[in-house]
Amino acid sequence: MTDTRRLYQQTADRVRQLIAKGDYQPGARLPAERELAQQLGVSRPSLREALIALEIDGTIEIRMGSGIYVLNTTRPSGNGRSLGESPSELMQARAVIESAIIVQAAATMTDETIAALRAILAAMADDITQGRKPIEQDRAFHLAIAESADNTLLAEIVTNLFDERHSPLSAGIRGHFETTDSWTAALTEHHAILAALEARDPLAAQAAMHTHLAASGRRWLET
Amino acid sequence: MTDTRRLYQQTADRVRQLIAKGDYQPGARLPAERELAQQLGVSRPSLREALIALEIDGTIEIRMGSGIYVLNTTRPSGNGRSLGESPSELMQARAVIESAIIVQAAATMTDETIAALRAILAAMADDITQGRKPIEQDRAFHLAIAESADNTLLAEIVTNLFDERHSPLSAGIRGHFETTDSWTAALTEHHAILAALEARDPLAAQAAMHTHLAASGRRWLET
DNA sequence: CATGAGTTTTGGTCAAGCCAATTTTGCCGA
DNA sequence: TCGGCAAAATTGGCTTGACCAAAACTCATG
Numbered sequence: 001m002t003d004t005r006r007l008y009q010q011t012a013d014r015v016r017q018l019i020a021k022g023d024y025q026p027g028a029r030l031p032a033e034r035e036l037a038q039q040l041g042v043s044r045p046s047l048r049e050a051l052i053a054l055e056i057d058g059t060i061e062i063r064m065g066s067g068i069y070v071l072n073t074t075r076p077s078g079n080g081r082s083l084g085e086s087p088s089e090l091m092q093a094r095a096v097i098e099s100a101i102i103v104q105a106a107a108t109m110t111d112e113t114i115a116a117l118r119a120i121l122a123a124m125a126d127d128i129t130q131g132r133k134p135i136e137q138d139r140a141f142h143l144a145i146a147e148s149a150d151n152t153l154l155a156e157i158v159t160n161l162f163d164e165r166h167s168p169l170s171a172g173i174r175g176h177f178e179t180t181d182s183w184t185a186a187l188t189e190h191h192a193i194l195a196a197l198e199a200r201d202p203l204a205a206q207a208a209m210h211t212h213l214a215a216s217g218r219r220w221l222e223t
Numbered sequence: 224m225t226d227t228r229r230l231y232q233q234t235a236d237r238v239r240q241l242i243a244k245g246d247y248q249p250g251a252r253l254p255a256e257r258e259l260a261q262q263l264g265v266s267r268p269s270l271r272e273a274l275i276a277l278e279i280d281g282t283i284e285i286r287m288g289s290g291i292y293v294l295n296t297t298r299p300s301g302n303g304r305s306l307g308e309s310p311s312e313l314m315q316a317r318a319v320i321e322s323a324i325i326v327q328a329a330a331t332m333t334d335e336t337i338a339a340l341r342a343i344l345a346a347m348a349d350d351i352t353q354g355r356k357p358i359e360q361d362r363a364f365h366l367a368i369a370e371s372a373d374n375t376l377l378a379e380i381v382t383n384l385f386d387e388r389h390s391p392l393s394a395g396i397r398g399h400f401e402t403t404d405s406w407t408a409a410l411t412e413h414h415a416i417l418a419a420l421e422a423r424d425p426l427a428a429q430a431a432m433h434t435h436l437a438a439s440g441r442r443w444l445e446t
Numbered sequence: 447c448a449t450g451a452g453t454t455t456t457g458g459t460c461a462a463g464c465c466a467a468t469t470t471t472g473c474c475g476a
Numbered sequence: 477t478c479g480g481c482a483a484a485a486t487t488g489g490c491t492t493g494a495c496c497a498a499a500a501c502t503c504a505t506g
Contacts, residue, residue: 006489008275008489032455032456033456034456042490042491043490045268045491046489046490046491048272048457049271049272049275052272052276053275053279056276057279061356063354064457064458064497064499065457065458065497065498065499065500066455066456066457066498067455067456067500068456089375089376090376092376093374096320096374097320100320100322100323101319104319149319151316152312153313153316153387154319154320157320161376230458230459231458255487255488256487256488257487257488265459266459266461267460267461268459268460268461271488271489286468286488287466287468287487287489288466288467288469288487288489289467289469289486289487290468
């Protein structure tokens with residue numbers, strides 16, 4: 001089976017293998033372009049194309065007049081977050097981040113978003129009175145606020161942190177949190193946040209969000 | 224201000240502009256390599272290097288014997304994989320989160336951490352004077368601050384956001400940021416942050432961090 | 447021993463050409 | 477007229493060779 005890919009791709013892989021094999025540690029200098037091209041049996045332009053690909057993905061660094069250097073390969077730029085940490089850390093992280101985000105959000109809060117948040121809280125109240133756990137509404141509330149900051153990265157981070165609470169690791173302790181009283185308290189705090197947003201008061205919103213998540217963390221950890 | 228980046232990076236940006244300007248819609252075919260090279264005033268090998276960069280970041284597709292085609296500008300990139308967002312969003316997210324974290328960090332800042340930060344900035348200055356890119360020091364500085372908040376989740380988020388700048392998708396524009404002048408400015412801003420931390424002044428630290436990341440974003444996006 | 451000018455090394459770019467895959471053209475035959 | 481297929485034109489893939497500019501190195505000099 002011959003490799004039908006373009007030569008620069010094959011060459012880039014071969015250089016990656018050289019580095020992975022340990023011939024060149026991070027920080028080390030690769031052979032000069034002319035020499036490396038001859039060693040790999042390709043022309044210099046083709047090797048240069050491969051080097052550009054490797055430079056883009058962060059495998060190497062090219063310094064003009066100096067040489068080609070191996071970078072730290074220990075950071076595969078993976079987005080896979082293993083967030084299985086302690087509940088207190090999780091809630092503290094959420095308090096810090098969501099409090100900061102809501103300051104941004106309060107500035108650009110639209111009437112449509114306000115209305116959506118009201119609807120979410122109404123559904124949440126409905127869930128509680130009917131004995132259902134309003135987890136989805138809770139999630140929608142926090143996510144809607146994060147999204148109103150108009151930054152997909154921030155929204156994604158908030159989503160990941162929220163969902164972390166429902167990971168297998170957290171599931172064991174979760175029961176404590178899900179009493180009707182706890183949810184009623186959470187709903188009250190949500191209304192306080194919404195009131196601050198309706199008033200377009202960033203600092204009040206920040207305080208309300210921080211209060212909510214701190215209280216939420218305490219409820220979660222109570223025995 | 225002359226553009227000192229490598230020619231392939233400048234050329235890749237110019238082709239991106241052609242596409243962004245609407246001259247070539249998704250699915251359209253760009254002029255042939257020989258023609259496009261002449262049109263842009265560069266040699267064909269240099270244009271080819273630029274095209275490889277654009278192919279890697281998903282802007283175009285190169286079909287042997289057929290032509291160069293514009294791909295969909297929207298990169299959903301499938302099942303929740305890539306975080307490839309706009310640089311401005313990334314830097315905004317960092318500004319929001321790291322500014323919030325440093326408020327926590329300033330409260331519990333130890334003398335040891337202060338000393339470590341000083342050492343990092345010294346190494347950063349050394350890198351700059353010797354013409355090296357102090358990316359590792361930059362990373363260490365921001366990560367050390369995040370870690371001093373004593374929350375592994377927050378530290379991990381800061382790390383992921385930092386490394387996102389060096390992901391393949393961001394790499395094409397990376398050259399803008401990496402001039403000596405830019406790094407010198409970044410170093411000055413880092414010193415301002417450190418000064419606020421030494422004074423145990425959370426609000427000053429927050430302001431300095433926000434200023435730094437906002438300026439960093441502007442430098443990164445400058446044409 | 448420090449220093450700085452000249453030399454060497456190394457990456458950056460260009461030019462021209464040939465090969466291979468694809469597309470287009472247009473001729474031929476049914 | 478229409479379909480099909482082969483030659484020609486188009487287009488990307490790759491090589492050789494050369495010259496320029498930045499960085500690193502050498503070594504004589506003060």
